Amino acid sequence: xxxxxxxxxxxxxxxxxxxxxxxxxxxxxxxxxxxxxxxxxxxxxxxxxxxxxxxxxxxxxxxxxxxxxxxxxxxxxxxxxxxxxxxxxxxxxxxxxxxxxxxxxxxxxxxxxxxxxxxxxxxxxxxxxxxxxxxxxxxxxxxxxxxxxxxxxxxxxxxxxxxxxxxxxxxxxxxxxxxxxxxxxxxxxxxxxxxxxxxxxxxxxxxxxxxxxxxxxxxxxxxxxxxxxxxxxxxxxxxxxxxxxxxxxxxxxxxxxxxxxxxxxxxxxxxxxxxxxxxxxxxxxxxxxxxxxxxxxxxxxxxxxxxxxxxxxxxxxxxxxxxxxxxxxxxxxxxxxxxxxxxxxxxxxxxxxxxxxxxxxxxxxxxxxxxxxxxxxxxxxxxxxxxxxxxxxxxxxxxxxxxxxxxxxxxxxxxxxxxxxxxxxxxxxxxxxxxxxxxxxxxxxxxxxxxxxxxxxxxxxxxxxxxxxxxxxxxxxxxxxxxxxxxxxxxxxxxxxxxxxxxxxxxxxxxxxxxxxxxxxxxxxxxxxxxxxxxxxxxxxxxxxxxxxxxxxxxxxxxxxxxxxxxxxxxxxxxxxxxxxxxxxxxxxxxxxxxxxxxxxxxxxxxxxxxxxxxxxxxxxxxxxxxxxxxxxxxxxxxxxxxxxxxxxxxxxxxxxxxxxxxxxxxxxxxxxxxxxxxxxxxxxxxxxxxxxxxxxxxxxxxxxxxxxxxxxxxxxxxxxxxxxxxxxxxxxxxxxxxxxxxx
Amino acid sequence: xxxxxxxxxxxxxxxxxxxxxxxxxxxxxxxxxxxxxxxxxxxxxxxxxxxxxxxxxxxxxxxxxxxxxxxxxxxxxxxxxxx
Numbered sequence: 001x002x003x004x005x006x007x008x009x010x011x012x013x014x015x016x017x018x019x020x021x022x023x024x025x026x027x028x029x030x031x032x033x034x035x036x037x038x039x040x041x042x043x044x045x046x047x048x049x050x051x052x053x054x055x056x057x058x059x060x061x062x063x064x065x066x067x068x069x070x071x072x073x074x075x076x077x078x079x080x081x082x083x084x085x086x087x088x089x090x091x092x093x094x095x096x097x098x099x100x101x102x103x104x105x106x107x108x109x110x111x112x113x114x115x116x117x118x119x120x121x122x123x124x125x126x127x128x129x130x131x132x133x134x135x136x137x138x139x140x141x142x143x144x145x146x147x148x149x150x151x152x153x154x155x156x157x158x159x160x161x162x163x164x165x166x167x168x169x170x171x172x173x174x175x176x177x178x179x180x181x182x183x184x185x186x187x188x189x190x191x192x193x194x195x196x197x198x199x200x201x202x203x204x205x206x207x208x209x210x211x212x213x214x215x216x217x218x219x220x221x222x223x224x225x226x227x228x229x230x231x232x233x234x235x236x237x238x239x240x241x242x243x244x245x246x247x248x249x250x251x252x253x254x255x256x257x258x259x260x261x262x263x264x265x266x267x268x269x270x271x272x273x274x275x276x277x278x279x280x281x282x283x284x285x286x287x288x289x290x291x292x293x294x295x296x297x298x299x300x301x302x303x304x305x306x307x308x309x310x311x312x313x314x315x316x317x318x319x320x321x322x323x324x325x326x327x328x329x330x331x332x333x334x335x336x337x338x339x340x341x342x343x344x345x346x347x348x349x350x351x352x353x354x355x356x357x358x359x360x361x362x363x364x365x366x367x368x369x370x371x372x373x374x375x376x377x378x379x380x381x382x383x384x385x386x387x388x389x390x391x392x393x394x395x396x397x398x399x400x401x402x403x404x405x406x407x408x409x410x411x412x413x414x415x416x417x418x419x420x421x422x423x424x425x426x427x428x429x430x431x432x433x434x435x436x437x438x439x440x441x442x443x444x445x446x447x448x449x450x451x452x453x454x455x456x457x458x459x460x461x462x463x464x465x466x467x468x469x470x471x472x473x474x475x476x477x478x479x480x481x482x483x484x485x486x487x488x489x490x491x492x493x494x495x496x497x498x499x500x501x502x503x504x505x506x507x508x509x510x511x512x513x514x515x516x517x518x519x520x521x522x523x524x525x526x527x528x529x530x531x532x533x534x535x536x537x538x539x540x541x542x543x544x545x546x547x548x549x550x551x552x553x554x555x556x557x558x559x560x561x562x563x564x565x566x567x568x569x570x571x572x573x574x575x576x577x578x579x580x581x582x583x584x585x586x587x588x589x590x591x592x593x594x595x596x597x598x599x600x601x602x603x604x605x606x607x608x609x610x611x612x613x614x615x616x617x618x619x620x621x622x623x624x625x626x627x628x629x630x631x632x633x634x635x636x637x638x639x640x641x642x643x644x645x646x647x648x649x650x651x652x653x654x655x656x657x658x659x660x661x662x663x664x665x666x667x668x669x670x671x672x673x674x675x676x677x678x679x680x681x682x683x684x685x686x687x688x689x690x691x692x693x694x695x696x697x698x699x700x701x702x703x704x705x706x707x708x709x710x711x712x713x714x715x716x717x718x719x720x721x722x723x724x725x726x727x728x729x730x731x732x733x734x735x736x737x738x739x740x741x742x743x744x
Numbered sequence: 745x746x747x748x749x750x751x752x753x754x755x756x757x758x759x760x761x762x763x764x765x766x767x768x769x770x771x772x773x774x775x776x777x778x779x780x781x782x783x784x785x786x787x788x789x790x791x792x793x794x795x796x797x798x799x800x801x802x803x804x805x806x807x808x809x810x811x812x813x814x815x816x817x818x819x820x821x822x823x824x825x826x827x
Contacts, residue, residue, distance in 0.1 A: 078775040082768055113803055116777055249771060257766050280767060284774040292779075302802050318791040410806040414792035417808075423795075521769050521811045523776070526797060526804040 020068035020181055021100060022061060023092060025124065026108030027117055028075035029403070029527035031136040031164060034536050035108060036072045038164040039173075044072075046543035055444070057543070063178045071102065077116065079123040082250045083260040085449055094127055094243065095217035097263050104180045105129040106173070109159070111141035112303035112528070114151075115291045121155060122287050128187035128214060128239030130180045133159035134173055140528070146298035154294055156188050165533060185218055187238030191286035197279045204244035205237070207271040214239040245283050247272045260449075308403075308528040315407055325411055328404070329430060335391045336434035337465060343387035351380030369568065378560035381639065382553040385437050385701065389548050392431065392438040393541040396445060401532035405445060406524050413522065419502050420509035422446075422522040425455045429501070432462030433494075436702045440709055441548060454505060454515045456709055457719055460702050461501040461695065463494050466641040469660040470693050473645050477666040478686030489690075497694055504726075512718075555704035563639050563700070567610040567647075577603050598653040605650050610635045624692060624731040625685035627674070637698045644693075684743045688735040696727035749784060749798070750812040757785045758817040765814040773815070777801045783820055786812075 024039075026032040037044065040059025047056050057072040073089045081090040087097075095101025105124050109117040124131050133152070138145045138161045145161075152159040158176040162169035193201055210216060214236040251272045252259045315321050355372040362368040399405045409423030416425045424446040431439035439459045443452040471493055475486045508515050573580075580600040587593035605611050614632030621631055629651045636647030645665070649658025652668040672680035681689075697703070703716040710716070752758055760782050763770045778784065778800055787797045787804065795808040 078772075080771065080775065113801075115801060116803065119775070119777070252767060254767075257768055259768075280771065281774060284771060285779060288774070288777060288779045292781075305802065305804075312788075312797075316788060316790070316797070322791060406806070410790055410795060410797065411792070413806065413808070414790060414794045417794070423806075521772060521807070522795070523772065523805055523807050523811065526806055 020063065020065070020103045022068050022070045022177060023073055023102035023105045024070060024108065025073045025089065025093065025105055025120065026075060027077050027110060027113065027120060029525060030075070030108045030110040030113070030117065032072065032075060032108045033401075033540070034164040034533055035134060035136065035162060036070065037536055037539055038167055038170060040070055044539070044543065046540075046547050055544075061174075063174050063181070065178050065181070068103075068177075070106075076120070078120065079127075080246055080250050081261065082252070083449065084262050085447070087261055090246065093124060093129060096212060101129070101217050103130065104177050105131050106177060107131055107133050109133045109135050109151075111135055111137045111145040111161075114146055114299055115288075115295045118151075118155060118291060118295065119287055121157075122190060122290075123242070125155070125157065125188040126238065126242040126245070128185050128218070128236040128242070130183055130185055131157040132173065132176045132180050133157060134169075135159055135161040136164070139163065140530075141299075141303045144299050144301045144303045146295075150298055154298065185236060185239075187236045187242065189238055189241075190290045191283070193241070194279065194282060197282055200248060200275045200279070201241050201244045203275065204247055204272055205240050207268055208240060208243060209265050209268050212240075212243055212268075248275060249280060249283065303528075305528055311529050312407075312526075315404070316411065321411065325408065328399075329408075332395050332427075333430060333434060335395060336388050336431060336438060340387040340391055340434075344384050347380060347383050347386070351376055351383070366571070370564075373568070374561045374564040375557075377564065378557045381560045381701070382549065382556045385435070385553075385556075386545065386549070388435055388438045389441065389545050390541060392442060393544045394537065396427070396442060397537040397540045398532050400445065401530070401537060403527045403529045406526050409524055410526060419458075419505035420517045421451060421454060421505060424524075425451060428455050428459055429462065432459040432464065432501075435464050435466070436460045436462070436699065437552075437705050440702065440705045441544075443709060450515060453710060453715060454509060456706055457508060457515070457715070457722075458501040458505045460697060460699065460719065460723065461497055461504060463497040463694065464641075466699070467493075467693055469642040469645050470637075471690055473648075473660040473666065473669075474686045474690055476660070477669040478681050478689075479683050493690060493694060496691075500695065500726075504722075508722075551708045552701070552705045555707065556701045559700040559704065560639055563610075563636075565609075566613075567605060567608050567636060569609060570607070571604070573603055573607055577607075594655075595653070598650075598655055601650050601656060602653040605632060605647075620728075623736065624728065625688045625735040626692075627680060629672075629680075630689065634696075634698065637693075638700055640701065641693060641698055644698075682743075684735060684738040687738070688731045691734050692727045692731040694727075695723055695730055697723035747817060748813045749786065749815040749817050750796070750809045752786060752817060754786050754788065757783050757820045759820045760784055761816040761818045763815050765811075769811070769814070776805070777803075778815070784815075784817065 024032060024036055036057065036059065039061055044057055044059035047058070055074075059070050059072075061068045061070045071092065073092055074085070076086065076089050079090050079093065081087040091097040092099055093102065093105060107117070107121045107124055109121065121131060121133060133155065135146075135148055135151070148159045148161050158180065160169050160173040160176050162173055164170070218236070218239075247268075250259055250261065251264070251269055253269075253273050315324055355376045358376070359368055359372050362371070396405070399408070405427070408426060411423070412426040413423030416423050416429075419425075425443075427445065428439045428442040431442050436459050439462070440456045443455045443459075446452045446455065471490060475489055479486060479489060509517050580596060580603070584593055584596045584600070587596055606614075611632050613635050614630075615628045617631045617634075618626075618628040621627075621634070626634075629648070632651055633644045633648045637644035642660075645660050645662075646656065646658055648669070649662060649665050650656055652665060652672075654662060654664040654668055658665040669681055674680045697720045703720060706716045706719055707713060749758070749760075760778055760780050762780055763773050763778065782800060785799045787799050789796055790806075795806045796812050798805055798807055798812070
């Protein structure tokens with residue numbers, strides 16, 4: 001009952017001036033990435049689909065007929081897209097949303113999961129794509145692997161067994177792609193719609209927007225090719241039926257289940273929604289009925305999963321499983337938290353030293369300051385993230401490819417569910433304790449946009465390593481008590497951050513519309529364990545890290561230069577300021593000279609635009625117990641939270657490079673007095689300040705990364721607003737209630 | 745004695761009878777091959793009590809109990825099957 005719909009006139013062999021465009025599709029975990037890397041070599045580029053953080057990888061390919069482009073599509077089990085994320089694959093394959101339909105689609109077929117793989121191939125064939133099957137995992141399937149020739153006859157397109165690691169089968173695959181590109185486009189259906197569905201399909205097909213019809217989607221490329229007359233207007237009725245099937249099964253306007261598709265013309269949507277959905281399951285069941293009838297004829301045995309089962313018996317075990325899990329997560333966490341530190345310090349020192357040399361060579365002046373403190377320090381601010389980002393992608397890539405990341409989600413789902421997230425959110429949340437920037441980048445391992453967004457909105461609440469110097473300084477300088485109570489307070493700050501992120505995630509998932517928990521199932525595959533191919537992991541690590549530098553790095557650099565300017569200009573000191581140049585020239589000794597220089601710097605900072613902002617916001621932060629000096633510190637902390645410490649160091653004229661262990665700075669804070677002679681920073685202010693740092697969004701790099709990962713300014717603005725408002729309210733309560741109770 | 749996948753004992757193979765629940769949820773399960781008549785088995789329960797690890801068509805999936813409860817199953821005895 002094979003139903004072929006052949007359009008001989010639409011041949012339009014695409015071998016001509018324009019480069020052929022080849023798409024690579026497949027289920028997740030079928031070795032698609034390995035095949036992509038083997039085919040494209042070093043030419044692959046990682047970028048994002050516009051406005052969305054689904055990675056798009058493109059590489060060059062040399063076919064017998066000439067060069068071509070290979071596009072790696074996100075792994076999927078089905079083309080029936082309901083969300084914007086899933087729509088990428090569908091649009092790319094069907095040639096919707098302004099994209100050029102690929103000339104050939106290579107579908108990766110997992111020999112150990114044949115039926116499920118062929119399901120996707122059937123959908124591609126229904127659309128009218130020219131398909132070639134790449135049969136992977138043949139070694140692993142062993143005796144269960146199907147005969148490629150028999151499979152090829154069954155599905156009606158060429159099937160080439162490939163082993164990407166050894167490049168076996170790749171030349172044959174290229175030849176098959178080449179042949180497919182010259183063949184006629186035809187939609188191939190293995191099932192026939194019922195009479196009732198047929199009526200609906202005809203109605204929907206008649207209403208298809210012009211650009212969605214196969215005549216437009218498969219129109220020849222405008223590169224002076226010879227088009228057989230009439231070809232451009234020819235249509236693939238069955239290919240358009242496939243679009244209609246998608247529309248009928250996926251469009252939904254019901255309250256709880258509305259689809260999240262973008263770019264669907266409203267009147268077309270209206271026509272589709274006017275149909276009855278009584279036959280919703282028919283296409284899916286019809287394909288599976290065919291698969292269950294035909295596939296068993298090809299494969300008589302089943303792949304051996306016993307090794308994976310034995311490993312899972314340990315790794316998913318109640319006790320042993322959690323022990324291994326804790327060990328792996330500790331290694332991961334330490335790699336970001338501690339092991340990256342020497343590299344980060346190294347980069348930091350290198351840039352400082354380089355800046356010092358430059359300053360020496362160029363002499364003092366505004367341009368030198370700009371170059372050294374603005375540009376070079378800014379580049380350093382970007383590159384300090386590189387060690388963590390590299391390690392993150394190295395470990396994540398390894399764990400994902402070997403199959404363990406799916407197990408982490410399985411083990412931790414129950415915990416993450418309590419915050420209306422799923423198990424996939426665990427790893428990013430954990431990384432939040434090291435640094436929000438890699439943590440937010442790690443949300444890419446999550447499938448759904450809503451889950452990614454919610455996770456990246458709560459990750460910045462975790463006690464990141466940049467908060468530690470601030471807490472250390474405040475606790476040491478302002479909080480009295482023994483080392484034990486001080487230590488307990490630090491632990492308390494960690495617990496506080498976990499609690500607030502849990503509550504924030506729960507509240508936002510209940511109140512903010514795009515973040516509301518959908519009734520979507522959390523079903524993930526637990527693939528067989530496989531040893532990752534190191535070369536693939538490294539290539540992915542490099543591709544993703546360089547994309548981070550390109551996209552987030554440029555924003556961070558621009559922001560740090562802007563922030564430098566804010567705290568540098570204007571250079572003129574007010575009339576009332578002493579003549580520091582003369583004073584310094586006549587200083588009796590080096591100590592006096594250094595003190596004068598420090599005071600001059602303090603005056604400059606106070607007089608800068610940033611300093612004026614610090615003054616200006618004093619009325620707003622006074623109810624929290626902060627004065628304008630802390631206000632300037634808060635402005636400086638926007639570069640990175642730990643900069644608060646060195647900014648306060650300048651304000652208090654103890655030098656430009658004070659750190660949290662600086663005794664002069666601690667003393668200055670401890671002895672600081674208000675104008676009426678009271679202590680400026682009683683312990684209550686210290687507590688209020690720590691709470692403010694725990695909650696406030698003071699990190700431009702985090703905002704830059706959220707902007708990149710969420711694809712716009714909306715969510716970084718939301719993040720900034722909610723965290724800052726939350727910080728103000730809670731610090732206000734801490735300070736004011738504390739005062740009412742007689743503290744401070 | 746029809747029951748759901750969330751209720752059957754670990755390790756016992758059963759057959760999917762029907763899938764209830766919302767449209768998108770049902771179609772997603774169907775598309776991954778969890779169609780009526782297919783054999784399914786709960787392999788283990790996660791250490792924290794949820795989700796379940798199930799085996800369908802020689803592949804394994806993690807699925808929450810609440811979702812498994814939407815999958816009606818029947819005994820997989822040879823007598824019950826008439827394929």
